[in-house]
Each structure stands twice: as C-alpha cells, then as structure tokens.
Amino acid sequence: MSKCKTSSEVGGMGHSVKRKEDARFIRGQGNYVDDVVRPGMVFMDIVRSPYAHAKIKSINTEKALAHPGVAAVITGETLKEYNLHMMPTLMSDTQMVLPIDKVCYQSQEVAAVIGTDRYAVADGIELVEVEYEPLPVVVDPFKATDPDAPIIRDDKEGQESNHIWHWEEGDKEATAEIFNNSDVVVKERIYIPRIHVASIETCGCVSEFDKATGQLTVWMTTQAPHAIRTVLALVAGHVGLQEDKIRVISPDIGGGFGGKVPVYPGYVIAIAASVVTGLPVKWIEDRRENLQADSFARDYHMDCEIAADKDGTLNGLRIKTLADNGYADAAANPSKYPAGMFSICTGSYDFKNAFVEVDGVYTNKPPGGVAYRCSFRVTEAVHAIERMVDMVADEIMMDAAELRMKNFIPKDAFPYHSPTGWEYDSGDYHAALQLAMDNIGYDKLLEEQKEKRERGEFMGIGICSFTEVVGAGPSKDFDILGIKMFDSSEIRIHPTGKAIARFGTKSQGQGHETTYAQIIAEELGIPYTDVSVEEGDTDTAPYGLGTYASRSTPTAGAAAAMACRKIKAKAKKIAAHLLETSEEDLEWEVGKFSVKGVPDKAVTIQDIAFAAYTNHPQGLEAGLEATHYYDPPNLTFPFGSYIAVVDIDSGTGEVKVRRFMAVDDCGNIINPMIVEGQIHGGLTQGLAPALFEEISYDEEGNMTGGSFMEYLVPTAVETPHWETDKTITPSPHHPIGAKGVGESPTVGAPPAIVNAVVDALSHLGVKHIDIPITPEKVWRAIHKKEVA
C-alpha cells in the first residue's frame, strides 16, 4: 500500500477497502425489481410461440378472460391501436413488440395476460388459444441468403433477402498483396456459438402510470436507465408519454453482463398495460423465458487467414465473418459500426496490413446480440487472432510464446495506429507475457509436457495475449440511437464535509458505490466512507449512457475526477479567503490547502465545505458542487497475458484446467480487491463458453437445451483456482490513468483454454476445436471421428 497517496482512512486509489454495498447484499436486503410492491399492483405473463416461423391465423382470448383473476389479454392488435406493436432496436432496425400476423422465432411474445396474481396469469397464458400455420424456417445462416430461402423480414420495405448489412475495414488490396508475398498462409473457420449472459436475476419491470398526473414510473432491470427513458419518450411520445413525465428507476441489479441493455417486448407491453389500465403492472421473466427469448451473445462464423514468414513474422490478417443476428438486428452495440469493435482483431501484434469484412443476416432465432461482458465483438476478435497465432506457431513449429514476443507491438510504439484504424493508447505486452511465463514456470511446464506425452498423457499449455478496447466512447464514433456515449458525475459537498455523488452509469454488481467514492476520496481527500453514491434514478442522476462495455471507470469515473477538480478549483478560492492569502500561495496535499512553506497554516476540505455555506467570499457563489459530462478523447486499451494448463482425461475426453495464470493490465487501479474480484468472475465467465455453454437450434428452429438442466453456468464446483497478477501501464489520456477491467478476463480466457486443449492434442494432428470444447468433441478429436 506504500504507493497510495491517501491514508487507509481516506481510502483513495489503491486501497482494497471493503465494498460499501455488500452490507445490504450479504444481509439479503438488496432491493431488486421483484422486491418492488405497489398498491393495487397487477401481474403480467406472456404467451410465447412454440414455432420458429409461423403465420398467426387467429388468437382466441375467450377462455383466458373467463379464468378467475384474469383481467385482460393484450395482443398485437391491441397495441396496434396505439401504434406500439413495433419498436426500434438499438441498431435502428425494427422489432415486433407483439405480432399481428406472424411469429419469427421460437418463444417470441405472442400475447400478454394481465391478472390479479402470478398464478392466475400463469394459468391464463395457457388458455389463450392461438392458431398457427407453420412456415418454412431459416436456421442455418449460410443458407439464409440462398435464393429460395423464405424472406423473414417481409414486413420491411425493400428487404428482398435475409442479408442485413455488409461492413468492412482495412485495406483489401494491400492485404491481398501481403498474402501473395508471404511464405505461409494459415486458414481456419472458427465458430463462436450463441451463448447467453444468464444473469441470476432475470429481466422484469414494474410499470406504474398515474392517470391523474400523466406520470409514468418504471422500475426496471436496465443497465442504461437514461437511454431507456429517452427511447420510451421517442417511441411513445405520440401517446402522451413525454420525457419529463417518465421516470425510470433501475434498482439493485442481479447481474447484467450486457443482457440488460436492450429493450425487450415485455417491458413495452407492461408499460402499455399500465398506461391503459392505470394500474401498476409487474412483469418478471422466468428462467426459461430469459434463456430462450432474451438477446443472445456472439454467434459469429469467422473465416480467418494469417500470412506469415517462415521466421515467424506475422504479415497480414484477413477475416470474413458471417453474423447470425436472428430475427432482427437488435444488437446492444454502442458504436457506429454494425460489427462493433470487431476490427480490433489484429490484437497485440504489429501486422503490416489487415482486411476484415462482416455480413449480417436474419434467421428464425431470437434477436440480438448483446456484448456479453465485452465491448461489442471484442471477444470474437480476440478469439480469432489468438487462435490463429497459435495455428501459425504450430505450422512453422515455433513456440507460441516466442512467436508472440517476436510480433508484439513494442512498448515504444504507443500510441500505436493499427491497420484497421484504432489508436491504442498504451501497452507493454512483452512485460505482461514475461510475467505470466515467469509466474507459472513456463519452461518447466514444457518439460513436464514432453515427459507426459511420452507416457501417453494429454497435457496442454495455452497462451492468450489479448488487447481489449473499452470505455465507449469518444462521441464521434459511439452513440445509442444518436445519443452520444459520454457519461456524467454530479458531486455535492455538504456543509459538514460529507458528499453525495450521482452518476449516469448503473452498477450491476461491479462495486460502483465503493470505487466512485474512492476516486472522490483520492481527488478531494474526503474519506470514501463519507461519500454516498447514487445511480439509476433518472429523476435524480445526471444524464448518462449506463454501464456496459467496461465503460464506467473510463467515462463516469473520469467525470468524477473532473468534477472533483472543478470543486477543488472553487475550494482553493475559499481556502485563500479563509487563510487570507492569494491562490498562488496555496498548495494542495491530500484533503487540505496550506500556505506554501507554512504547513501549519492550512484548511481542510471539511473546513472549506463548511465555509462554502457559512462564510463564503463575497462575489463567489455559495455551495460546493460540480457536474461534469466526460466525453473521452479515445478509448482505453487494457491488455493482458493469460496462460492455461490443462489435463485431458484420455478415457472420457474431459478437460481439467489445472492452472490458470492471469496477468492483467488495466492501468492505474482504484481498488485492487474489486479488480481481482472482477477478474475472478470474468475468468469464470470465460471458462463457461470455452468448455460448457452453447445455445443451439434444431432444423425446425427449436432451441435445444433451454434450461439450466442442460445449459451449464459454471458454479464453484466447475471453477478452477485462478492465479492473478498485474502490470500497470496507465492510460495517458484518462484523468486518473485508469482503463476498464471488467471484461478483459471474459475476452482473454477462452482462447487460452482452447489453445491449451489444442496444444495437448497437437501431436495427434489436431489443429482446431470450436468452443464449447465438450468431452465428446475431445473424444472425437482423439479418435479422429467427425464431430456429430
């Protein structure tokens, strides 16, 4: 702790103080959406489609309405009267709220039943009789653009195929040239399957409309309450919901991971139901609805190629990707680019050139996707590059660490301009990998592997040296439906020197109530325990775009530092007044201004705060507060090197992660304990897709395995012991030199594990295995059987 500027009582940056929010969480006293109870509240449940693509011939609500406790049934026709049956997606596509004539994916919302209690509406949805006429289904994205494929979005004018968009980045010709002039070209098709964030709290809301005042209050599981309020005002302004009459409250959230950024039809229906009835309406998804209908993540089919020289110089990278968007492009992607930050795929390496293209298609699957614990499409990009680098190493028979070291962007090349247009802020990739190798004993592991291989045992070592891109974003490149991706902090210092700070972001477990307070403690010297942090209520918090894409510290955290600096500037004036000296004669040390050379002549920030309300200088406004909207000049580029060691059971094909060394660099660290916690959680959520998770569909578009009996979200039982370490390379443009961290481990863990498994089997000729690496896939690889 010697490096901390503040004492442990003040608890500024670098102190592993305990999380303030945990006092209520560990007592079971959090306040989640389902804890919200309003007088006269009614309940909503949703009828969902058993078909992936079908005409709706009729909906008969008679029996449902006759069921005791059922008050109303809402269909697409009901919403159409208010022109609320369709809504925009965050990518400016459109999406049904409730269908009028057809359904386009299994589990799609078909009608909603409102009633006096949960049980009545659960019975009610079974009594709604829907007559369907099944239509041909598009499941395989590669067949979506076949000439004879049925057009899924025939509701969209001019949409004559299932192709949505094409996007490319980089220099196609120059890259082709490099490929022609390199010694070796390595190719692979890599699939990153659909997965689900599977947050423990499902989605839901309580919507309350006061007919007398026209005020709408929505308690809602959302990571971006302000953006939601604006979107609601934009889509429902015509029915009288103007933005000043809408209050969105995001209470405690039990995990978001990107899945709580989108607007789901259920929210809109519940809001419509409360507006129509004037009653508070509660809607809470069950686990199956959450897994089967909410936005998925990933689903990228990537044809990757690297051109290299025999000596291991990486020259060019080319990736052609097919993105399966499902029924609508409802991606929660805050960038201007349809494939988000996918062009970060040149990763940590100094390629001469690269060319990336992505095509999006519609299929009869739930819409999405979300950036599951990663900035949009960074996980896919990192997977592609880190797998491919290993394939090059295998091809030219070079050690995977050596190849990386040879091609890393050197430390002195930052800020580094990548061939796909990014400006990396800072990095020291050699140091991170070297530290990981030293910590885990890389050379010893290679020896051990050699011995084991001779004995017929399968052991593998896998490396991933990732570069992340987080903190959306500079507003020139990042927005949600036109709303720029800045974020905000509003800080008020009370007369007794305590403070309240409000933010446009929204914690879902990240620990903002503690870390934001620590930033303020660092800047102003007010103990973190004296700073209350509030987020999530659009009536009180300053406008912001919410929490996802590891953006809270890069944006709102920066805003907090900047607001503190405004406060400090005013505090200095007051201090000069109190000390009867000029501002130039003052110097700041943690928590106080003193007269230069006379350290005894000092006033504390608490003294100054009191004076701001009781004895402020004439001509200066009273009070001590500031607001800052921070629009970052650039993204931040956290990085790290992970090394996984796996053992494979040759009988069953089971993979055991024996060791996992994660070296992360997220710049300056606010709370080391919280960062470590974020890394542990993220690594576990990286282990999950590597080995366990996949959402798949049969030929009829039926989801296979839509419950936790099939979909394995890892528990402590599956989780290996994580070993962590760090290097610190501050961001040069961030006010406190911090970068994001929450997503690095989710992004970096899967390729490390896959590389380790492939390494364990490489002597059998195995080059690649798609995730999730199930025991059966390994068994098939060992026995050279086709993947079923």
Place this chain on the structure above:
Amino acid sequence: MIAYKFDYKVANSIEEAFSMLSSAGDAGSFISGGHSLVPAMKLRLAEPETLIDISKIPGMSGVAIEDGFITIGGLVTHAEVASSYIIKESCPGLAECAGVIGDAQVRNKGTIGGNVAHADPGSDYPGALIAFGATICLSSSEGSREIAAENFFTGLFDTAKEQGEIVTAVKVPVASSSAYAKFPNPASRYAVVGVGVALNMENSTCQSIIIGVTGAADHAYRAKESESILNGSELEENNIEKAASAVSESKEMMNDLVASADYRTHLCGVMLKRAIAKAKYRS
C-alpha cells in the same frame, strides 16, 4: 415455472396414505423428497391435483443391517445413504453412488424410494441397485411384495411398481466388493452413464461379477454379456477390454446434447473399467 393449482395433504401412516390416494383417484400423487416431482410440476409436465406427502410416515426411515442384508427405508435420503457407516462398510459402492447424485441440495431432500419409483433414465441408483443385487420392497392396500431390482426397471420412467404401491424399503445384500463409476451430465449432474459393479474375487480369480448400467439406455439394465466374459477370468486387461466393448449389449443408446449414441457406448466401457478397477482394489 408455476405449477397448476393443487391440494396438499400429509399422511401420518401408510394406511392413511393409501386411503388418501384412493379418495384422490388418478389425480393424486405421493410426494417424498419432491426433487423429481416438483420440477416436473413447475414445468407443468406433471399436474397432480392432490399431493399426498408420505415423508412423515413412520417406519420407512433409517438404515439397518441384519442377516447379511442392509435394509434402507424408502424415505432415506441420498445424503444419509452416502454417509451411513453401515452402508460404507457393507456396500461401499452404494454409498459412493448416493454421494455423486446431483448436488448437496438434491442429496439432502431426494429419497431412495422416490428415486427408484420415478425411474428417470439418468438416475444413479438403478444401475447400482441392479449390480448389488438389491430387492425393492413394495406395499399397497392389497399387501406387500418384493421385486429384484434387476426386474424392477422396465422402461423409460417405467417400473414393475403398480399405481398406488409405495416403495417402503430397499434391501441390499452385504457385498464382497462393490463400486460405482459415473460420467455426469455436466449441467444437471444426472448420469450420462453410470456403472455399478459387485465383484467376488478369490485367489485373484473373479468368482462372480454383477454389472448394472444406468443412463445409457432408456432404462437401467444388467450387462450379462460382459459378466460372462469376466466370470472365471483373472480380470486381465484383454478380458476387461472385451467386457468393456460388450457392456452396451447392443442396446439402443440414448442420444442427447451431452452425448451421442456412439460416445455413450464408449463411455459405458470406460465407466465399466473404472468401476472394476475400484472394486478390485476394494476386494
């Protein structure tokens, strides 16, 4: 995930359970640990109108040993079986089997009677009980009877138990050497394949072996082909390999998200080898 409306009654004796069931008719169902029935009710796959809770009936709990037989009451939980000194000593393979069922919550609530009555194809006990030569004890208002485990499991969720019969106990002979090896479904923890082996070795020759297989086919079965390969052998590697490749008995293997039919066939062999190795070590 909300069940249909139902009534709930508690039976304080076995006779009361029978009479409650007869007045409830076809829409009545016994409930014990509830760890198979309640999930099915929440998914609305089961819709009993009356639940008759048999878990308070006296005389169906506890583990006892007498005349070479262990008697396990129908209400005994998986956790109790896993930790019972009697069972650990006299049929360690059965304690081992109970210890790998589901997770701690499932083991604390689920009962042996409910498990065998439900006969999920992925249940663990059936494979172990067949191997260990167990007998299922049944009672109804008509009287009591006993059926060998080997003949009890007859199909997918199907057993020789008649509607209205209660599994009052399971009797297991003291085994010379027993073991259970399982490949769990990584998510649900049910058995993808589970193999129980009871082994009787004398002078390093296998005098007798019984093999029960669960998870692989639509119901648990006894793998007699493999048994005959191993009986009288010294359990040499080539014999074990032969037995391992025969253990699926050309039965139709199940095929699901976790394991295709041919991978399951392979797993049957691997689990057999692992169970034999453990049993041999214990003999």
